[in-house]
Amino acid sequence: RYVLGVKITPTPSAEAIAGVLRMAMTDKTDLSRMVGAETAWSARVKPDLASMDNGGPMLSDHFITGAQSIGVTVVRQPAGDPARRPFIERLFGIIGPLITHFLDGRTFASVEEKGDYNAEAHASVFMDEFARIIIFAICDIYHRTRHSGLGGNTPHNEWVEATGSIEIKYPPSQLRMIAAFGYPTTATIQKDGIVVCGVTFRDERLNALRRRIGQKPIDVMYDPMYARHVLVKAKDETEYFAVENVLGLDHTVSFHEWLAVLKEERDEMIRFMPKIAWE
DSSP, X not given: OOOOOOOOOSSOOHHHHHHHHHHHTSOOHHHHXXXXXXXXXOOOOOOSEEEEOOOGGGGOHHHHHHHHHTTOEEEEOOTTOGGGSHXXXXXXXXXXXXXXXXXXXXXXXXXXXXXXXXXXXXXXSOHHHHHHHHHHIIIIIITTSOOGGGTTOOHHHHHHHHHTTSOOOOOOOHHHHHHHHOEEEEEEOBTTBEEEXXXXXXXXXXXXXXXXXXXXXXXXXXXXXXXXXXXXXXXXOSOOEEEEBSSOXXXXXXXXXXXXXXXXXXXXXXXXXXXXXXX
């Protein structure tokens, strides 16, 4: 009953699905601390099997191939049969009411209950705020609530106790997950390195490659959920090697977060430019 990963996204995508599987294999303590939760979200494990429904993003070759490459078998359950997915359906039924009754923009449990209430007109939180609420509810409420399916134990305590006596399969390395769930692109090597999604990457091995082939495009593999490293190789090579960013971004930072920071800084500069020009 322990929640290993969750993604809040406006539209389903293969990237979001891969992100959930990636979260299941990642220590999320920093994330739980960021939202102010007292219970660390530290559990991680490599699953042997991922049970999915039949949504388009879950059928994508990108996701299925990536999962299979690290030894995760993807199983699709029949559509229209929620009994095949009892744990996740029960989770929605528990966490939803825990938080939605505090939100004016909720859509209620049914059309009858909603009536003519205009939920969109009463929307009161941004998506990132909603994501923080969900994560807090998982860590400090759901994981700490006694569960009849666990003999009255809490999911958090059950996980801690079980992993103390049962050997679990630890996930592949972050670099291995870039190879599994990353996206290909190209970048031209400059004297300062390469730039991917606004982040500069450089090391001596990359410099040596530039000296060999010059300032030419090379193949790059990047994972949107992990901005610390990218994998690169020359067009005439078959094996990638890892290059670390020069900005000091650690394993907890995603490219999405970095791009959001850049956008905020640009917006702030634009907001003050007229005032500076006038002064």
